[in-house]
Amino acid sequence: MDLHEKLHEVCKQFRIYDEFLGYETIQMGNVNRTYKVNFRLADGNPKSFLVQNVNTYAFRNPVALMDNIDHVTEHIREKKPGQVALHFHHTVDRKTYVIDGDNFWRMTNYVPSVTYNSVHDMDIVRNAGMAFGEFQMQLADFDISSLYETIPNFHNTRKRYETLAASIKENKAGRAEEVQEEINFLMNVRDIACRLTDLHSAGKLPLRVTHNDTKINNVLFSPKDNSAMIVIDLDTVMPGLIGHDFGDAIRFAANFVEEDCPEAEKAGVDLEVFRAFAEGFLSQTAKTLTEMEVETLALSCFVLTAELATRFLADYLDGDLYFHTKYPGHNLVRTRCQIALAKDMLKKMPEMEKIVRDCVSAAK
Ligand code: GN1
Numbered sequence: 097m098d099l100h101e102k103l104h105e106v107c108k109q110f111r112i113y114d115e116f117l118g119y120e121t122i123q124m125g126n127v128n129r130t131y132k133v134n135f136r137l138a139d140g141n142p143k144s145f146l147v148q149n150v151n152t153y154a155f156r157n158p159v160a161l162m163d164n165i166d167h168v169t170e171h172i173r174e175k176k177p178g179q180v181a182l183h184f185h186h187t188v189d190r191k192t193y194v195i196d197g198d199n200f201w202r203m204t205n206y207v208p209s210v211t212y213n214s215v216h217d218m219d220i221v222r223n224a225g226m227a228f229g230e231f232q233m234q235l236a237d238f239d240i241s242s243l244y245e246t247i248p249n250f251h252n253t254r255k256r257y258e259t260l261a262a263s264i265k266e267n268k269a270g271r272a273e274e275v276q277e278e279i280n281f282l283m284n285v286r287d288i289a290c291r292l293t294d295l296h297s298a299g300k301l302p303l304r305v306t307h308n309d310t311k312i313n314n315v316l317f318s319p320k321d322n323s324a325m326i327v328i329d330l331d332t333v334m335p336g337l338i339g340h341d342f343g344d345a346i347r348f349a350a351n352f353v354e355e356d357c358p359e360a361e362k363a364g365v366d367l368e369v370f371r372a373f374a375e376g377f378l379s380q381t382a383k384t385l386t387e388m389e390v391e392t393l394a395l396s397c398f399v400l401t402a403e404l405a406t407r408f409l410a411d412y413l414d415g416d417l418y419f420h421t422k423y424p425g426h427n428l429v430r431t432r433c434q435i436a437l438a439k440d441m442l443k444k445m446p447e448m449e450k451i452v453r454d455c456v457s458a459a460k
């Protein structure tokens with residue numbers, strides 16, 4: 097069965113029986129596969145949905161993951177009645193997924209919107225910061241213990257380093273020799289990269305319900321006025337630290353270049369974007385932050401960047417099993433770009449810390 101037929105079949109299982117017009121592949125994310133499926137309704141009007149094929153190599157228990165998402169989206173819908181929201185469709189037997197062989201499918205409403213991989217308009221960046229800050233606040237009273245950990249130790253940087261060390265040792269794809277420089281850099285900054293994890297283990301940073309994958313392209317903006325409508329990609333909503341959300345967002349949005357830019361020397365943190373995102377994010381969250389959370393917020397950007405570099409590098413060494421790659425060496429290109437960004441962040445840390453303090457004062 098080709099993909100066209102397969103997607104049509106999946107849609108029928110989600111009780112969409114209208115005329116199937118076809119699908120478009122949506123470039124979204126490095127882990128799941130996403131398709132926009134288009135229908136013509138009986139009245140002649142078009143209607144689209146999003147169908148995703150969940151990567152079960154990354155998410156070992158997708159059924160529990162869907163349970164998380166169901167509860168989280170319901171919680172958010174209750175906080176914002178009447179507003180644009182994500183709805184997962186159900187099958188005849190009330191499941192939010194369809195399993196066929198190794199494939200795990202789900203379906204949501206399609207929200208007409210704009211997304212950005214890089215943003216140079218500071219109002220839009222600020223809106224994204226507000227959206228992730230608001231998301232964080234909406235889940236502040238969510239029962240943390242009811243959440244299944246979809247990827248255990250997702251932002252446990254110590255564990256990520258252990259994984260990298262194991263991949264180096266195993267050298268499955270025979271690539272370790274060519275990446276000595278990258279290995280050396282990452283191992284040299286290990287303790288500073290693990291600072292959030294260590295502070296949390298010592299009981300000095302509180303757990304919250306966090307999104308954990310706060311790339312700016314996970315915010316849907318209104319095509320009318322670029323206001324942020326909704327935060328998507330809830331697969332990794334789990335207990336986490338505030339710095340995981342802030343740091344990952346900056347890592348992605350405030351980089352001068354895209355995260356897989358082959359010209360790594362061009363990577364670096366744009367302080368104007370950093371400030372705009374921090375203003376938006378902290379306008380929502382500053383009042384709830386502990387002193388230690390504020391103190392480590394700028395550092396969290398370095399932490400998340402170095403951590404992702406260990407993940408890309410480990411995957412490169414393993415033979416590209418986890419992240420989808422577009423060409424041979426893609427994971428190494430990503431690693432180098434993250435390392436260059438991390439180095440620049442270390443240089444600019446005092447300025448980033450000052451901006452955080454300014455934004456916290458302004459928001460209080
Ligand atoms: C993955 O698939 P996507 O783009 O939403 C990864 C993130 C990384 C990101 C890097 C579940 O996210 O942690 O930061 O790639 N998600 C998972 O682009 O591993």
Ligand code: MG
Nearest residue numbers: 125309329331
């Ligand atoms: Mg994601």
